[in-house]
Amino acid sequence: xxxxxxxxxxxxxxxxxxxxxxxxxxxxxxxxxxxxxxxxxxxxxxxxxxxxxxxxxxxxxxxxxxxxxxxxxxxxxxxxxxxxxxxxxxxxxxxxxxxxxxxxxxxxxxxxxxxxxxxxxxxxxxxxxxxxxxxxxxxxxxxxxxxxxxxxxxxxxxxxxxxxxxxxxxxxxxxxxxxxxxxxxxxxxxxxxxxxxxxxxxxxxxxxxxxxxxxxxxxxxxxxxxxxxxxxxxxxxxxxxxxxxxxxxxxxxxxxxxxxxxxxxxxxxxxxxxxxx
DNA sequence: ATGCCGTATTACATACGA
Numbered sequence: 429x430x431x432x433x434x435x436x437x438x439x440x441x442x443x444x445x446x447x448x449x450x451x452x453x454x455x456x457x458x459x460x461x462x463x464x465x466x467x468x469x470x471x472x473x474x475x476x477x478x479x480x481x482x483x484x485x486x487x488x489x490x491x492x493x494x495x496x497x498x499x500x501x502x503x504x505x506x507x508x509x510x511x512x513x514x515x516x517x518x519x520x521x522x523x524x525x526x527x528x529x530x531x532x533x534x535x536x537x538x539x540x541x542x543x544x545x546x547x548x549x550x551x552x553x554x555x556x557x558x559x560x561x562x563x564x565x566x567x568x569x570x571x572x573x574x575x576x577x578x579x580x581x582x583x584x585x586x587x588x589x590x591x592x593x594x595x596x597x598x599x600x601x602x603x604x605x606x607x608x609x610x611x612x613x614x615x616x617x618x619x620x621x622x623x624x625x626x627x628x629x630x631x632x633x634x635x636x637x638x639x640x641x642x643x644x645x646x647x648x649x650x651x652x653x654x655x656x657x658x659x660x661x662x663x664x665x666x667x668x669x670x671x672x673x674x675x676x677x678x679x680x681x682x683x684x685x686x687x688x689x690x691x692x693x694x695x696x697x698x699x700x701x702x703x704x705x
Numbered sequence: 706a707t708g709c710c711g712t713a714t715t716a717c718a719t720a721c722g723a
Contacts, residue, residue, distance in 0.1 A: 437722085438712055462722085464713070489713050490721075544723055547707090584723065603723060638723070639710035650723080682711080682723085 429692040430455040431537060433653055434674075435582040435636070435683035439463040439494065442681055443471050446496070447478055449674065455687060456499060457532050459539035461582045463492030470494070485528045493528045493539050493581070502531040508562055511569040521555075521562045529570075533692060535661065536575035538567070542583045542612075548605050556584070560611035567615065578690075579620060580655040582636075582683065585612050587622070590631035591651040603652060620656040623688050624668045635670050636683045644675060655688045664691040 432455040436442040439460060450458060463470065466488045475482045475496060485506040486492030495501060505511060506528055512518040529538040543559050546552035570577055585608045589595035598604050616622075624633070634649025643649060657665060666689040675684045 441712070462712095544721085546721090546723085636723075638708090640708055640723095641706065641710085643710095652723080679711090 429533065429535070429690045430687055431457045431459070431532070431535075431578055431580070431655070431690065432671075432685050432687035433459045433461070433539065433580040433582070433655060434685035435461040435541070435653060435681060437462050437464070437681040437683065439492070440465055440469075440471060441679070443474060445674070445677060445679075445681075447475065449671075449685065450478070450480065450496060450498075453671070453685075453687070454498075457495060457497045457501070457530075457537060458685075459528075459537065459580055460494040460496065461492070461526075461539070461541035463494050464489060465492060483528060483530065485525045487525045491525045491541055493526060493541055495528055495530055495537070495539060497532065499532065504528070504530040508566050511566045512562070517558075517562060521559055526559070527563070527566070531575070534576065535690075535692065536570040536573075536577045538570070538577065538579045538581075540579065540581035540583070542581070542585065544584050545602050545608065548600070548602055553602070553605075553608075557607055557611050560608075560615055564615045576660045577620070577658045578655065578661060578688075579615075579657075580686075580688075582653050583612060584652055585609060586650050586652055587612065590629075593632075593634065593648040593650065603650065616656055619658050621659075621662045623655050623657045623662055623665050624651070624670070624686070626662060626665060627668055633670055634672075634684075635686055637675055639682050653683055653686050655686060657688070657690070661690055661692070664694050665689070666691055 545556035635653035
């Protein structure tokens, strides 16, 4: 089972690259962020004509998330109020289209685009912390249903120094502040693990390179696109890859795709090594 | 090194991203 995440920074601009990547890599599910288009204008037919299912939850100009799969997806849920009681907070934080989830072969895949946060202490930063708190509440529902959870997307947070090209300069700032990190850790709890770190301990693995300042040419990036797996799934993980070469495309997104290969449904023939099969 | 990039918008300059 191959599940992937990719912040495409506009689905309409990146449509050909997305279809090409689906056909070459053949993921069972691709989760997109920053589709940047209202649902009425989403390029649904172009994707369906290639033999894929597509579900989207978007808005004009900003944000927007989508799911693309060659398989049937079950129980697709859009936004926070797909899972949360429709209280004032869930409605307010659901105005920006940043969450979509579905069941894929029994796995609850939750695709998120965490707010950017602008600047530490700014109103957008407060919003980011509130949003993470709401995500935490949101995840209680699939947990209560005992669904194995795969939480993935663009988190706009680097949890550790090794996830930043220049930790001395950037730690404490936006995407690397204590409150953001605590907010995300609280969402993850004891059970969810960053599957990339199951297989790779070194720094210099990035998923986002700023368009500005020649960040790609200097390989100055951040690892802010993550795949978190519950204990049941992480035990079956075979590999987790950052598809770095995609950032070198003509007219690239500023993010590269990240994928995880999971032995799912689990087979019995794997050796248990180092905390995973 | 808060930006010189890229995307979107009742666009031809501005907001936003991270």
